[in-house]
Amino acid sequence: xxxxxxxxxxxVIIGAGISGLICGCYLAKAGMKVLIAEQHHKxxxxxxxxxRKGFSFDATAxxxxxxxxxxxTRKVFEDLGINxxxxxxxxxxxxxxxxxxxxxxxxxxxxxxxxxxQAAFPDESNEIENFFYFLIKPNPSSFxxxxxxxxxxxxxxxxxxxxxxxxxxAPLLGIGGLPSSQMSAFIGAKLFSEFLIDGGYYPEGxxxxxxxxxxxxxxxxxxxxKLSCLVSKIKVKDNKIRGxxxxxxxxIPSNYVISNCDARxxxxxxxxxxxxxQDFILKIKKMTPSLSDFILYIGTxxxxxxxxxxxxxxxxxxxxxxxxAYLAARKCDIDGFxxxxxxxxxxxxxxxxxxxxSYKNKSYWDNNKHNFMEFLVKQIEKYAVPxxxxxxxxxxxxxxxxxxxxxxxxxxxxxxxxxTSSQLADPDLRKPSFIQGLYLTGHWATLGVGIxxxxxxxxxxxxxxxxxxxIGV
Amino acid sequence: xxxxxxxxxxxSIISDIxxxxxxxxxxxxxxxxxxxxxxxxxxxxxxxIEKKYKILIRDEDVPKIITVREAVDLVNKLVR
Numbered sequence: 306x307x308x309x310x311x312x313x314x315x316x317v318i319i320g321a322g323i324s325g326l327i328c329g330c331y332l333a334k335a336g337m338k339v340l341i342a343e344q345h346h347k348x349x350x351x352x353x354x355x356x357r358k359g360f361s362f363d364a365t366a367x368x369x370x371x372x373x374x375x376x377x378t379r380k381v382f383e384d385l386g387i388n389x390x391x392x393x394x395x396x397x398x399x400x401x402x403x404x405x406x407x408x409x410x411x412x413x414x415x416x417x418x419x420x421x422x423q424a425a426f427p428d429e430s431n432e433i434e435n436f437f438y439f440l441i442k443p444n445p446s447s448f449x450x451x452x453x454x455x456x457x458x459x460x461x462x463x464x465x466x467x468x469x470x471x472x473x474x475a476p477l478l479g480i481g482g483l484p485s486s487q488m489s490a491f492i493g494a495k496l497f498s499e500f501l502i503d504g505g506y507y508p509e510g511x512x513x514x515x516x517x518x519x520x521x522x523x524x525x526x527x528x529x530x531k532l533s534c535l536v537s538k539i540k541v542k543d544n545k546i547r548g549x550x551x552x553x554x555x556x557i558p559s560n561y562v563i564s565n566c567d568a569r570x571x572x573x574x575x576x577x578x579x580x581x582x583q584d585f586i587l588k589i590k591k592m593t594p595s596l597s598d599f600i601l602y603i604g605t606x607x608x609x610x611x612x613x614x615x616x617x618x619x620x621x622x623x624x625x626x627x628x629x630a631y632l633a634a635r636k637c638d639i640d641g642f643x644x645x646x647x648x649x650x651x652x653x654x655x656x657x658x659x660x661x662x663s664y665k666n667k668s669y670w671d672n673n674k675h676n677f678m679e680f681l682v683k684q685i686e687k688y689a690v691p692x693x694x695x696x697x698x699x700x701x702x703x704x705x706x707x708x709x710x711x712x713x714x715x716x717x718x719x720x721x722x723x724x725t726s727s728q729l730a731d732p733d734l735r736k737p738s739f740i741q742g743l744y745l746t747g748h749w750a751t752l753g754v755g756i757x758x759x760x761x762x763x764x765x766x767x768x769x770x771x772x773x774x775x776i777g778v
Numbered sequence: 779x780x781x782x783x784x785x786x787x788x789x790s791i792i793s794d795i796x797x798x799x800x801x802x803x804x805x806x807x808x809x810x811x812x813x814x815x816x817x818x819x820x821x822x823x824x825x826x827i828e829k830k831y832k833i834l835i836r837d838e839d840v841p842k843i844i845t846v847r848e849a850v851d852l853v854n855k856l857v858r
Contacts, residue, residue, distance in 0.1 A: 446841035448817035452824065453837050491821065730818065732826040736794065752818055761818075772797035 316561040322350025324747035324763035325565030326519040331767030333526035344535040349516030360604035363512040370504035371757030390518040392509040396616030399505020440498040456493030457485035471625040479646040482596035484631040489726035499757040539575040546742030568749035597705030597717035599662040604699035607653045611690040616651040634661040664716035670704035721748030805847040
């Protein structure tokens with residue numbers, strides 16, 4: 306083993322996704338010498354922005370949540386001074402769900418949101434209020450008691466109306482990739498409270514501004530961020546982390562390795578099967594990743610007429626059968642899915658539309674990408690933005706293969722592991738007991754999804770390490 | 779199964795998940811108040827205990843675990 310870099314890091318983080326960046330900031334703030342190695346040429350993971358023909362498109366994530374007073378995202382941004390580097394705006398309402406004959410809005414005032422649901426479903430008025438208060442009341446045990454339930458079970462505890470249950474589940478199929486029957490109640494409740502009730506925040510200038518601001522802060526705190534830097538191995542000896550190997554640079558010693566990249570890759574490729582217990586390898590091979598997405602990016606002339614509020618997230622379905630929609634998404638049956646998710650930029654310059662989709666193979670997307678784009682444009686034109694075609698100046702799409710190519714997430718998974726209750730909070734996917742000094746952070750750590758979820762995991766991972774090192778939080 | 783052994787093992791799990799040193803943890807330590815155990819950490823602890831002892835903890839019993847002692851008592855009851 307050759308050591309080309311004599312510096313020894315206290316911690317190396319693989320991947321500059323939001324969770325890796327946040328974890329890095331806290332570790333550096335505590336005085337540790339930290340390196341973040343990112344294979345892409347920009348930081349952010351799924352929270353990046355790209356430019357084409359003068360348009361600026363958010364690649365995947367297009368807003369964030371948890372920024373209320375005492376919210377996790379706000380706490381972390383204030384701790385690190387991120388909020389001083391960027392201007393955060395929010396559309397109000399932040400989200401709209403339209404299904405066949407009903408529609409509801411998510412407003413910044415939760416009571417207004419409750420009223421929106423009550424107006425659509427007057428028969429379930431009391432239950433709607435109870436449900437929302439269950440989600441927003443700060444009782445630490447209220448979410449832990451729903452650990453093994455599905456989000457569907459939780460909805461059944463409150464409601465009888467099937468349409469109401471569907472309208473509460475629909476946005477979660479969009480932002481979590483599962484129908485309520487399969488989504489963990491805990492993850493569903495968290496997504497609901499952090500991303501829908503308290504969602505729709507946006508860093509002015511685009512999502513990259515947020516990732517860049519956190520990366521800047523990391524550097525200011527003394528951290529080193531290497532971009533276009535692919536890690537090829539995690540070195541482990543006697544069940545203890547020794548460091549990493551970076552392509553073209555060689556061995557870099559470190560006491561801790563925090564992986565913010567794909568979990569299968571972390572274990573099966575970077576660490577290697579010889580170091581990992583056989584039963585763990587079998588387990589990880591059996592685990593199910595979340596679905597990916599097909600994403601359409603549209604650059605417009607900004608002059609289109611639509612009832613949609615700029616900055617809003619629309620979840621649209623022609624029907625209420627989300628089980629059917631989920632199966633259609635798995636088969637990449639865009640027509641059978643019967644809906645779409647859509648985000649109009651605050652300045653109306655761009656539109657991002659997406660539907661959950663499975664990985665398939667490259668030739669499938671080579672053959673179908675164009676049809677998918679055309680179909681989605683027609684659907685949007687018909688149901689959300691009339692005459693859209695006349696206002697399109699540029700359009701492009703990302704398939705699950707594109708998402709994989711840019712982030713190396715297994716099968717282009719949008720949310721790490723599928724958020725089922727059986728895959729929730731696995732201790733070996735957070736801090737594997739068989740390798741001392743190894744931690745996972747981000748959406749593959751089985752604790753949380755969405756930007757606020759991965760911010761929590763990044764913050765908490767740093768806290769665990771800093772406590773272990775006894776250097777104060 | 780040895781009761782003292784279970785006690786030590788559970789303290790070790792809680793120490794791992796909370797990040798607090800095992801010396802700072804005793805049977806009367808309150809998980810939420812003293813070790814900053816929130817709902818997701820409570821779930822992490824329960825899942826880790828279930829995996830270690832191959833037992834099933836009912837969801838309704840999770841909020842009843844206030845101190846380390848309740849976790850130890852629950853495991854002792856379930857492994858018998």
